[in-house]
Amino acid sequence: MGRLIDLCKRKLGDTVLSAHEQHGDETVVIRKDALLTVLRWLRDDDAMKFDFMMDLTAVDYLGTRARSERFEVVYHLFSLKNNHRLRVKTLVADDDPVTESVVTVWVAANWFEREVWDMYGIIFKGHPNMKRILLYEEFEGHPLRKDYNIRKRQPLIGPEN
Amino acid sequence: MENRHQLDLNTELMVLNMGPSHPATHGTVRFFIKLDGEKIIHMETEIGYLHRAFEKHCEDGTWSKAFPYTDRLNYNSAPQNNVAYALAVEKLMGMADKVPARTVYIRTIMCELSRMADHYTNLGAATLELGALTAFLYFVEARELTWDLIESVCGARLTSNYVRIGGLASDLPEGFAGKVKEVFAKNRVFWDEFDKLLTKNRIFLDRMRDTGAISRDDAIAYAFTGPCLRAAGVEYDVRKASPYLAYGNVDFDIPVGTTGDNFDRYLVRMEEIRQSERIIEQCLAQMPSGPININDAAVRNPSKEEVKSNMASMIFHFKNTIEGIQVPKGEVYVPTEGSNGEVGFYLVSQGGGKPWKCRVRPPCFALTQAMGHMCKGSFLADIIPTFDMINLIGGECDR
Amino acid sequence: MFDYTYLPAPNLIPSIVEMMLKIVFIFSMNMGVFAPLLGWVERKQSALMQDRIGANRAEIFGFTVFGLLHTVTDAIKLLTKEDFIPRGADRPLHYLAPFIAVVPSLVAFAVIPFGGKYMLWGHEVNLVIADLNVGMLYVFAVASLATYGAVIAGWASNNSWSMLGSMRVGAQMLSYEVAMGLTLVGIFMVYGSLQLTTIGMAQENFFHWGIFLQPLGFILFIACALAENKRTPFDMPEAESELIAGYFTEYSGLKFAMFWMAEFLEMVTIAAVLVALFFGGWHIPFITHQGLIAAMGYLFGANFGAIAAMIIHVAVFWLKVVVWIMILMLIRWSLPRFRFDQVMKLGWKIVLPLALANIFITGLVLLAVR
Numbered sequence: 001m002g003r004l005i006d007l008c009k010r011k012l013g014d015t016v017l018s019a020h021e022q023h024g025d026e027t028v029v030i031r032k033d034a035l036l037t038v039l040r041w042l043r044d045d046d047a048m049k050f051d052f053m054m055d056l057t058a059v060d061y062l063g064t065r066a067r068s069e070r071f072e073v074v075y076h077l078f079s080l081k082n083n084h085r086l087r088v089k090t091l092v093a094d095d096d097p098v099t100e101s102v103v104t105v106w107v108a109a110n111w112f113e114r115e116v117w118d119m120y121g122i123i124f125k126g127h128p129n130m131k132r133i134l135l136y137e138e139f140e141g142h143p144l145r146k147d148y149n150i151r152k153r154q155p156l157i158g159p160e161n
Numbered sequence: 162m163e164n165r166h167q168l169d170l171n172t173e174l175m176v177l178n179m180g181p182s183h184p185a186t187h188g189t190v191r192f193f194i195k196l197d198g199e200k201i202i203h204m205e206t207e208i209g210y211l212h213r214a215f216e217k218h219c220e221d222g223t224w225s226k227a228f229p230y231t232d233r234l235n236y237n238s239a240p241q242n243n244v245a246y247a248l249a250v251e252k253l254m255g256m257a258d259k260v261p262a263r264t265v266y267i268r269t270i271m272c273e274l275s276r277m278a279d280h281y282t283n284l285g286a287a288t289l290e291l292g293a294l295t296a297f298l299y300f301v302e303a304r305e306l307t308w309d310l311i312e313s314v315c316g317a318r319l320t321s322n323y324v325r326i327g328g329l330a331s332d333l334p335e336g337f338a339g340k341v342k343e344v345f346a347k348n349r350v351f352w353d354e355f356d357k358l359l360t361k362n363r364i365f366l367d368r369m370r371d372t373g374a375i376s377r378d379d380a381i382a383y384a385f386t387g388p389c390l391r392a393a394g395v396e397y398d399v400r401k402a403s404p405y406l407a408y409g410n411v412d413f414d415i416p417v418g419t420t421g422d423n424f425d426r427y428l429v430r431m432e433e434i435r436q437s438e439r440i441i442e443q444c445l446a447q448m449p450s451g452p453i454n455i456n457d458a459a460v461r462n463p464s465k466e467e468v469k470s471n472m473a474s475m476i477f478h479f480k481n482t483i484e485g486i487q488v489p490k491g492e493v494y495v496p497t498e499g500s501n502g503e504v505g506f507y508l509v510s511q512g513g514g515k516p517w518k519c520r521v522r523p524p525c526f527a528l529t530q531a532m533g534h535m536c537k538g539s540f541l542a543d544i545i546p547t548f549d550m551i552n553l554i555g556g557e558c559d560r
Numbered sequence: 561m562f563d564y565t566y567l568p569a570p571n572l573i574p575s576i577v578e579m580m581l582k583i584v585f586i587f588s589m590n591m592g593v594f595a596p597l598l599g600w601v602e603r604k605q606s607a608l609m610q611d612r613i614g615a616n617r618a619e620i621f622g623f624t625v626f627g628l629l630h631t632v633t634d635a636i637k638l639l640t641k642e643d644f645i646p647r648g649a650d651r652p653l654h655y656l657a658p659f660i661a662v663v664p665s666l667v668a669f670a671v672i673p674f675g676g677k678y679m680l681w682g683h684e685v686n687l688v689i690a691d692l693n694v695g696m697l698y699v700f701a702v703a704s705l706a707t708y709g710a711v712i713a714g715w716a717s718n719n720s721w722s723m724l725g726s727m728r729v730g731a732q733m734l735s736y737e738v739a740m741g742l743t744l745v746g747i748f749m750v751y752g753s754l755q756l757t758t759i760g761m762a763q764e765n766f767f768h769w770g771i772f773l774q775p776l777g778f779i780l781f782i783a784c785a786l787a788e789n790k791r792t793p794f795d796m797p798e799a800e801s802e803l804i805a806g807y808f809t810e811y812s813g814l815k816f817a818m819f820w821m822a823e824f825l826e827m828v829t830i831a832a833v834l835v836a837l838f839f840g841g842w843h844i845p846f847i848t849h850q851g852l853i854a855a856m857g858y859l860f861g862a863n864f865g866a867i868a869a870m871i872i873h874v875a876v877f878w879l880k881v882v883v884w885i886m887i888l889m890l891i892r893w894s895l896p897r898f899r900f901d902q903v904m905k906l907g908w909k910i911v912l913p914l915a916l917a918n919i920f921i922t923g924l925v926l927l928a929v930r
Contacts (some may be wrong), residue, residue: 023252023493051381054496055522059509072397076494076522078506080381080395083402087494111530119216134209134559143217150214150221177720185801199724199900290801292792292897298610358894364793365896541724542899545801 002026007047012038017091026047027087029072033051035090036100042077042088050077053102058092058120062146070094071122075102094124103128103149119144134151174202182208182277185290185545188555190529192544199541204533209525211555219519223485224250225326227519232320234521235557237282238275238500240311242521243324244268248405249495250326254488256460262449265328269407270444271314271323272497277348279309279428279500279552280437287427287549288359291368296358303351303527306344313340325462326486328454338445345438352434360431369424373535373547383534384527387502388429389551393421399498411443429495441482460486485514492518501525501552508518523557571834574683582689586669589878590825596631598824598885603627605886606893630882638793641813646718649810653716658811658818661709665825667703671695672832673757675842675873676849678866687743687758687842695756696748699833700741703788706822707733710790710797711820714807725806728900729797732787733906740784742915746922760841770838776918778838780911785830786891787903790823793895796903831884832877839880842873849873 004026005019014075015034020027030038039051043048055076068159071092078085092099101124102109113124114133121142132139138155175196180186189210195203215234219227231242247268251257285300307317313334323330335519356369359365375385380393390397398415400408416432418425454461462481465473496505502524509518528551535547574884599893600615604627609616617625623629645654675687692698707729714726750773751759763769771778787794797807808819835841843849852872 022491023255025492025494027492031194052384054384054386054503055505055507055520057507057518057520059518060233064511074507076505078496080397085494085496087492107382107385108527108530111526115526134212136209141216148217150217159512175720175724184804288896292795292799292801293895294606294897295610295893298612302611359896362896364898364902367902368899424858540800540899540901542796542799 004028004048004084008086011041011045014022015135025087025159027089029089029091032092036102039075039102039105042086047082048086049081051080052078053087053106053108053112054078056102056109056116058116058122058144060120060146062094067094071097071120073099073116074107097122098125098145099123100125104129115142118142121145126159129160179544183375183560185480185548187286188553188558190553190555190558192532194541194544195359196541198347201536201539201541201544203486204536204544206529206532208529209559211559212244213523213556213560215560216519219516221515223482223514224488224516225481225486227516228324229320229322231521232322232522233556234499235279235504235525235554236319236559237554238272238279239319240268240271240275240315240323241279241497242504243321244272244406245495245499245504245521246506247324247326248497249493249508250486250488252495253491253493253508253510254326254460254486256327256455256457259455259457261452261455263332263451264453266407266444266448267314267329267453268324269411270333270441271321272406273440273444274307274311275321276500277434277437278304278311280434281307283500283549283552284355284430286426287309287546288355288365290545290549291365292517293359293365296355299351299355299358303348306347310337310341310344313337325454327457332453338448341441341445345442348438352431354430362542366424368542369427369546369550370422371420372423372539372543373426373550374420374422375531375535376421377529377552379534383531385502385531386431386524386527387499388426389421389528390502391415392418392425392429394419399503403496405495405497407444407447409438410447411440413440413443423449423550438470487511487514496522499524501554501557502528510546521557521560523560525551525553525558529558531552569818577838578685578770579689582687585832586674586689586860587666589689590666590669590828591821593830594885595821595824596635598827599634599820600628600631602889605629605889608839609890609893620917626803635690635817638814638817641816643813643815644810646810648718650716650718653712654810655815657709657713657716658815658822659709660708660712662822663819664702664706664709664824665822665829668699668829669832670699671756672829672836673760673841674832674877675870676761677757678853678870680863680866685870686757687870691757693753693755695754695759696744696833696837697754699829699884700737703826703829704733704737706826707737707820710743710807711821719805719810721803721805722807722809725797725799725803725809728803729790729807730812732794732900732903734797735904736784736787736911739907739911739915740781740788742912742919743777743780743784744837745919746774749919749922749926756836756841760843761849763840764843766843766845769840774838774918774922776914780915780918781838782834783906783911785834786888789826789830789888789906791827791888792892793897795897796900799897810909827885827888828881831881831888832886835880839884842877844872844876 002021003040005021005028008028009016015031015038017029017031042048053075057074059072059074069091072089073092075088077088090099099122101113111133113127116122117130118132119142140154177194179192179194181189181191191207193205194201213229218230227246227396228243231246232239234242251260281300281304285297289297311321312318314322315330332502375393377394380390394417395416396415401415416429416431458474459476462478467474468478488510490510492509494505494507496503503522504524505522507520508516511517536544576598601613615630616624618629618633620629645651670689671692673688678685710729711726714722747770748754751762790797811819824914853866853869856868859865860868
């Protein structure tokens with residue numbers, strides 16, 4: 001197990017649901033309700049100091065996991081001072097696709113969260129402007145969900161349905 | 162601010178829609194601006210006009226079918242995206258260290274060539290929009306010559322589709338080093354002329370200096386990367402922080418600015434062109450000989466002759482094409498230094514021939530997000546250099 | 561006081577003929593030669609600067625004539641384009657604006673001498689359409705009218721970008737009008753006249769050219785003239801990357817062509833004023849006016865000699881104008897564009913004080929010399 005994972009586990013205890021290291025990438029899965037506190041700690045703690053939120057995205061594990069763990073929201077963090085990276089994940093259920101917004105921790109998260117909402121339909125609670133970003137408002141559905149058919153037609157684009 | 166407007170009896174804010182089709186919003190983006198005279202009171206950025214469902218398409222095809230899509234992310238520096246994606250897949254398959262040394266060097270050269278082309282285009286376009294058409298054409302010619310080099314390697318100028326998982330589409334052509342030398346000699350003349358025309362030009366300085374500035378802390382909070390971050394005084398470059406490809410073996414410097422304004426971004430890019438030349442020259446000098454493809458028929462297709470004469474090769478070719486290369490279950494994030502900032506591929510595999518998730522971290526997505534922050538309180542005309550210097554590439558930002 | 565002596569009563573018929581010929585000449589020079597040709601010159605010159613070939617495609621029976629035929633195709637294109645008026649535009653003003661823009665640059669030429677005075681068969685020919693004693697003042701007055709064209713165009717288009725453009729035109733023209741007037745006061749002091757023919761005659765001696773007597777005034781005047789002309793680096797009103805096309809965003813076809821023409825004609829006027837004030841007008845360096853007439857008279861006889869001298873002088877004048885147009889284009893193609901507030905700052909905080917200082921210094925020097 002990696003150094004960062006150990007640190008996280010020691011400090012966070014059972015908020016870390018699971019952790020793994022693969023190809024040198026360390027990953028911790030955090031309980032959803034503790035997300036904001038954990039991320040704040042990750043940002044501010046001297047041993048962590050993750051000042052960059054490099055990437056924020058989600059993955060849809062439909063059909064491979066229980067529906068209560070269908071989505072993963074994935075944060076890729078980077079620390080300039082310590083030059084290390086950490087992947088933080090949180091699980092979001094199918095029937096309640098809501099998680100905390102981290103805009104208050106990193107402003108950069110704003111558009112990234114909007115994109116996740118746009119593509120996966122995950123709502124970020126406390127986001128200042130939760131609306132679609134890449135697609136248009138009239139778009140129906142969330143295209144990166146695995147149950148969205150790639151050939152599906154939308155009302156405003158493509159030939160007549 | 163609001164109070165002041167209520168006090169002025171006749172002041173009314175002007176609401177302007179800049180874009181999506183406006184001469185300055187190349188790459189189609191829309192700015193929603195509230196103006197007091199020519200001063201920007203509020204600005205919102207709207208993107209997505211170039212969304213082409215990159216991720217969905219990648220999930221639909223096999224692992225190797227994603228390469229042409231990656232070309233169309235940052236189309237000014239397509240080989241970089243090819244390389245970034247290939248590196249991520251190779252890491253996910255656990256064969257990153259099995260890639261031949263020659264391939265690593267060729268990939269480095271291609272990355273740097275495309276970085277040069279990207280910077281030439283970006284700086285040229287910026288001057289064009291500031292009204293200096295002549296300087297623009299100097300750099301366009303330099304870019305064309307750089308693209309000639311890229312074309313001589315992979316046959317395409319813009320969408321290279323050059324890199325393969327575990328190898329490359331083709332080896333360097335004969336006499337490539339000589340051609341590089343020739344092109345660099347010519348490009349240095351263009352670079353010098355461009356530099357003379359602009360770097361000390363008072364009008365250009367006035368337009369660029371102190372406009373679109375962002376502080377070091379804000380730049381970090383907005384997840385800036387690449388030249389824009391370095392212009393703000395943060396010495397972060399993936400090539401140095403966690404060297405990949407051959408960057409650990411070559412000697413180069415990272416230019417760092419101090420003020421984070423457009424002029425520093427310009428200077429950083431100008432210097433990076435010189436540094437890229439250095440890297441390429443060193444790579445050419447160190448270039449090892451040997452194969453360019455990994456010796457594993459299940460990953461990299463055997464040559465065409467073999468496919469047509471050897472039964473096993475043909476089966477592999479068939480399976481690689483129809484089922485796709487088999488990538489074990491897992492996930493990986495590989496950061497690389499694109500010309501605009503950190504290009505990171507986050508790949509998730511559930512086993513099998515298709516990516517479960519193929520996410521690219523687009524550097525200019527984060528940069529564009531800060532447009533409103535950088536332009537607030539400045540003039541309408543300042544949007545132009547600021548927008549040019551963050552170098553929004555629609556293909557990359559909207560994917 | 562206006563001086564009407566340019567129309568002497570006794571020989572009315574030759575005077576009218578002379579007048580008509582001069583007007584036709586200037587009009588055809590401007591509308592027939594410069595307006596269409598400058599487009600070509602601009603293309604070819606910028607191409608030369610930028611290492612390109614430039615316009616070379618339009619052809620008749622395989623002859624491209626160095627791309628000159630592009631002016632013809634341009635004209636055909638502009639004449640046949642749809643004349644578009646946006647919804648909600650002020651139609652009468654939208655029609656009127658291009659005319660207001662183009663006329664001043666044409667009539668401003670009336671007071672600029674393109675040659676000296678010549679005796680032909682006992683009739684004195686003065687190569688200026690209207691030899692006003694208020695000369696330059698008239699040019700200023702007329703040139704400032706062109707501002708209205710641009711402002712009205714922007715207002716009448718019912719478009720935010722046009723509106724912004726026309727506001728910029730208004731502010732910029734107004735500011736530089738003031739500065740431009742003051743930059744030339746030095747010249748008026750030195751030559752003691754506003755009349756352009758008088759200034760022209762005073763520059764017979766090469767070392768009395770305006771450029772040598774008023775170097776600072778010359779530089780300031782060029783800055784102001786460029787700003788008045790609304791071309792890069794002062795093309796804020798149309799700044800294509802910011803305001804799309806500024807005040808003429810909503811214009812097409814012939815009306816657009818008129819703005820285009822106005823810009824080119826303004827450039828010709830500016831070059832002509834520069835030549836008349838600072839570069840010796842029609843004079844050839846080191847050859848006096850009468851000297852050339854005498855020399856030509858020796859060769860061709862008094863009357864034809866005067867005609868020959870006249871032709872030479874007019875050619876010299878236009879040659880200088882063409883050189884200056886090319887220099888103006890050189891500037892236009894090399895420099896980036898200012899920001900709007902920087903232009904205003906330059907106008908009010910640098911050019912204006914320097915112009916005032918120039919007047920002061922000129923006054924001191926004149927006092928010392930006399």
